[in-house]
Amino acid sequence: MDTRDVVGRDYRPRIVDAALVRALEAAGAVLVEGARATGKTMTALHAAESYVFMDDPEPQQLLGIAPRSLLSGEAPRLLDEWQLAPELWNLVRREVDAAQLAGRFILTGSAVPADDITRHTGAGRFLRLRQRTMTWSEKFDEDRERVSVAGLFAGRTPSTVFDQADGLDEVITGILTPGFPAMTDLTLGQSAARLRGYIDDVSRSDVRRLADVRHEPAVIRQLVVALARSVATDVTHRTLASDVRTVAPNIDAATVSRYVHLLQRLFVVEPQNPWAPALRSRARVRMSPKLHLVDPALAAAALGAGPAHLMSDLQGLGVLFESAVVHDLTVFADALDGEVRHYRDSNGREIDAVITLPDGRWGAVEVKLGGGQLDIGVASLDSVISQIDTDSVGEPSFRLVVTGTGPTLVTDNGTVTAPLRALAP
Incomplete structure (x- = not known):
């Protein structure tokens, strides 16, 4: 995806790009984690074909009435700052199980939610990548x-x-x-x-x-x-x-x-x-x-x-x-x-x-x-x-x-x- 069309800035290539491509070829969903402002959103947008920003008001409203609609879009679909809506984890897992296809979703997050059942149901469906600051x-x-x-x-x-x-x-x-x-x-x-x-x-x-x-x-x-x-x-x-x-x-x-x-x-x-x-x-x-x-x-x-x-x-x-x-x-x-x-x-x-x-x-x-x-x-x-x-x-x-x-x-x-x-x- 052209990041300039979405956020008004050209994408600056990162070392993690190749690893993200490999991960999308191997798993149904990829979780890109890292500290705030390390460039996760831009990296994920660059690899995605559709997106939703979970810190926007409209997705927050949809969470209460039609959460599955947030998953609809061309793959790979980016769910940015997913930890703001931890319930998405299980929805993505079920969608990946049903589709049995690689490269369905990219999730980005700048904090790890507390360990609970949602953190233990991604085995075989999710791959995790850490994005750090630039070298x-x-x-x-x-x-x-x-x-x-x-x-x-x-x-x-x-x-x-x-x-x-x-x-x-x-x-x-x-x-x-x-x-x-x-x-x-x-x-x-x-x-x-x-x-x-x-x-x-x-x-x-x-x-x-x-x-x-x-x-x-x-x-x-x-x-x-x-x-x-x-x-x-x-x-x-x-x-x-x-x-x-x-x-x-x-x-x-x-x-x-x-x-x-x-x-x-x-x-x-x-x-x-x-x-x-x-x-x-x-x-x-x-x-x-x-x-x-x-x-x-x-x-x-x-x-x-x-x-x-x-x-x-x-x-x-x-x-x-x-x-x-x-x-x-x-x-x-x-x-x-x-x-x-x-x-x-x-x-x-x-x-x-x-x-x-x-x-x-x-x-x-x-x-x-x-x-x-x-x-x-x-x-x-x-x-x-x-x-x-x-x-x-x-x-x-x-x-x-x-x-x-x-x-x-x-x-x-x-x-x-x-x-x-x-x-x-």
Whole structure:
């Protein structure tokens, strides 16, 4: 469908497009989930042949008198923000069962309704896709040599490129440019203001649509700040509660855990779960997830961190950069039906990101902000992988060091290094 005809804007292609086409060929209904403003409606409209927006007044009226009429239309039919009318889930399921055809419906949603029977009757009928904010390769449509994650899994190595390395100021701009499609063309000051408004909306309205929250919005807002301060770390709910006590002195870790769960249901927070391979040593794998906000620019806005601040705080910049890398790798892994995990053992050895595929292949990724840290990243990967029982899990398909300011090349031991801006699916 031509999105300009419907919403007055041309469609900007997204990495998730191909996955949506495949899903529509395989299932009767596809559910596209993700945080508010990540572009789900535009992506779904682009693939749909008819649509209904559930937040419009007319569909809300029809729900009470003729809900099945909302399903009538050329396939694929988009039901946008379906969670506003959870009863549609079972109606769609029955329609899919009756038609026995693929590609009947696309549902989009920016919040996960509470678990009940409607969430357990989609097996075999629905496929789920997560739409995240835009990656650097989507935000910055540049003519440069790309390093494909799929290519790395296939054994292809990139050409050496020295003359496309970014400076630190360009890395900072990349982090502060939001991946929310409507914000990518704003100035950094304008987008920071929009992102702070986004956090306010989540704190005041979105969380309360999901559950009865007894604390004031300032508490949720402070929790988002605490999460931003701890992105890309396996922070505990106890530590987060300590941060939040600046505005809620009596809050406990159990309440913070509940609020984090609500933010996950809104897709504002995403866990990076641990990877637990067999080890050669007596070390134990740490099983805490790392937590990330939906977009690194949102984390920077929560912290009030602009270009000058990040330029003077390289440690904080490095944490946000790692979150940006994990974000993009997660989008690329999704395109391969894979996922991104992390590894940390009781001896303190870490792999920042481990991309795993359904067939058992895996790739190890180290993140270093500066190109001058390449040798440290290569040595770190070697050290950790030597402790992993590769007889059980196999050798990694690739070793990759992602930098902010370094070149693209292959080291003598076969490790690939590339700047984040060069990565692609």
